[in-house]
Structures are given as C-alpha cells and as structure tokens.
Amino acid sequence: MSADSRLTICQISDIHCGSPYFIPDLLERSILEINELDPTAVVVSGDLTDAGYRQEFERAAEYIRRFQCERMMVIPGNHDSRNVGYIHFERLFGERYSIVDFEEAVMVGVDSSEPDLNDGRVGREHYEFIRRSFSGAGDKLKIFVVHHHLLPIPGTGRERNIIFDAGDILELLDEVGVDLVLSGHKHVPYSWKLENMFIVNAGTASTTRLRGNTRPCYNIVEIEDGRVRVFRKYPFKERELTVDFDPRTHAYWRREDRIVDSEIPVTSE
Ligand SMILES: [Fe+2]
Ligand SMILES: [Fe+2]
Secondary structure, eight states, X not given: OXXXXXXXXXXXXXXXXXOTTBOHHHHHHHHHHHHHTOOSEEEEESOOBSSOOHHHHHHHHHHHTTOOOSOEEEEOXXXXXXXXXXXXXXXXXXXXXXXXXXXSEEEEEOOOBOTTOSOBOOOGGGHHHHHHHHHTOTTSEEEEEOSSXXXXXXXXSSOOOOOTTHHHHHHHHHHTTOOEEEEOSSSOOEEEEETTEEEEEOOOSSBOOOOTTOOOOEEEEEEETTEEEEEEEOTTSOEEEEEXXXXXXXXXXXXXXXXXXHTSOOOOO
C-alpha cells in the first residue's frame, strides 16, 4: 500500500429487507451517512433479504442502488439462498464471487451460503480463486469478505454456523497474507486478531434482530498513510474505534469488547 493513500471502505451487513424486524429509517439513514463519507468502496456482506423472495431482493436492490459509490461489492448470505433466492441475487447483483481491485486494496468476496441451510461453507473448489485473486496484490491491503463468521463471536448463545471449512479458510487467508476479513451473520459486532489478520464482524445495520445489548450498526474502514482504522457506526448516533493497525509493522490496538461480562448483572455482596 502506498504511504500517501487515503480511502474509506464502508461495510453494511444483514439489512434483511422483508423481515418484520426491518426498520427502513435505519437503512435510509445508514445510506445517507455512508454517502456523506464519499466512500472509495461499499461492501454489502449478505442477508440482504429475509427469505430470498423476489420482492425482498427488489427492495434491497432499490436501497443498494442509492449508494453513490463506483466500487460496490455485494455478496449473498444464508437468508438470500432460501427459496432459490440466489437466482434473484445473480439477476440483480451479478456474480456471487467477486473481486474489487483498486490502487490501494484488493477485496475478494465469496458466497458461503448453501441453499435453504443456515450453515455455510466456502468449499475447496473456490480456494484457487481466492489464492489467485490475492496473488498479484503486492503491498495493497488485502480484504476478504464472507457472510458467515470464521471464528466464534461472544454473546451469541450456542455456537453454530461457523463455516464448515473455517480452519482451511483461515489457514489459506493467512498464507496469502490477508489483512482484514469482513463478515456478518451473527448480528453482533466484534473483532478478533489471528496471526496478522483482523477478523471484523459487522452487526445488523437495519433490523431489531439483536442479541443482548447490541445495537444496529455498520463498519467504516479508514485507511490513511498505510494505517487502518475500523470504526463501528451506529445510525443516527456516534461511532467508536474498534481496531487500529498498521499492516506493515503489525503494530495494533484493539478495542476490548466485553460482551459477555457486560450482560451479567453486577451484584454487590
Ligand atoms: Fe442475518
Ligand atoms: Fe446470516
């Protein structure tokens, strides 16, 4: 990554158009806020719909068209592959596996969904695509986008739906030097550091399908002078820094979210 680059990548996830928990004001506000940032790229990391139906996809596409950004990456989530929803996805958004490559970063997005299942997988048949897509990236920031989480997320109850081949994928991402993973699915924002990778999970931007005390939010990734900062932004409200790292030196700061502790009432003896 060149030293003088400045860019903003916004990640919005789990918008769930068609869900009874979908709040249009939250999505409209998020789009407005993101457009005001004049983003270099926008990532929509799956679960655009609730059940994969045509009318839900068309509504999602209407919203997504409002992003004023040339570089869009949209990938499906498990809800989008219900009821053969991937047909509508491909018609409206194109390939389910995509690359957004620009001067400062390479973003590779994959479809981890399986028809009518909540579980996910990437699949060995796609490993070569991932390896090849990052192979010419040089010192650009390498970003991998996938709907399902690759590591457990605290505060989400019984663990389930980590992609079946998470171990193989994590090793592959480490091997090709991925700096940042952007995922969603659990509706709980969180970040992990593994080797030299930051694995950042987005919350749901526009629904009240929330666990515990989490709030609707999306992610803003700012890259300036080679340094990467990830902010969690609450529509209508504040933003907070969650990760700050330098991919060249691997120096980093990570916010200590104590999701589990914060939900246990404190009692005095
Ligand atoms: Fe979701
Ligand atoms: Fe999901």
